[in-house]
Amino acid sequence: MRKILISTTLLLAAALSATAAHALDASETPVVVTPLASRTxxxxxxxxxxxxxxxxxxxxxxxxxxxxxxxxxxxxxxxxxxxxxxxxxxxxxxxxxxxxxxxxxxxxxxxxxxxxxxxxxxxxxxxxxxxxxxxxxxxxxxxx
Structure with a gap:
């Protein structure tokens, strides 16, 4: 359960902490991250x-x-x-x-x-x- 909490928290933090939309290296990985929010x-x-x-x-x-x-x-x-x-x-x-x-x-x-x-x-x-x-x-x- 602790691993799930830590994983969930890390995923949520990663999704919320970026400051601008960017590609993770579009030449190798077709993934674009678009930050939606960062709040405390x-x-x-x-x-x-x-x-x-x-x-x-x-x-x-x-x-x-x-x-x-x-x-x-x-x-x-x-x-x-x-x-x-x-x-x-x-x-x-x-x-x-x-x-x-x-x-x-x-x-x-x-x-x-x-x-x-x-x-x-x-x-x-x-x-x-x-x-x-x-x-x-x-x-x-x-x-x-």
Missing amino acids: ETASGQPITLPQKNVQVLVSSYEIAPGATLPVHKHPFPRYAYVEGGTLQVTNVETGKSTTYKSGDFIIEMIGQWHQATNVGADPVKLLVIDQVEEGTKNTVLRQ
Whole structure:
């Protein structure tokens, strides 16, 4: 499990740490790396911290219909999302601050803060979501 965590962390760090798109040596390897993000904080300015035991990586795709608003919720563990399509507005209900994300943006969601998201565009929002949780737990808590 430790090797999986280290491998996952290294892959995520490598994907997020590059500063410009570049070929790995296009003459030998037809691979182009395009950096999408490099962050050390969540969307609300918190330092990114990982679960302390038995880390499990969950990968999901989400599709949010135009005009749909997700219920108020929070995440106890890190959640990362790549916006594949659409326009999503995320509002921290504790501070009232909203941020709008569009296709190609990378979101590092706030941890332990109540927020909600609304598809503010005419097209479905498509997200690739990566969660890092303590094994066997969920990463979304709905406000009652």
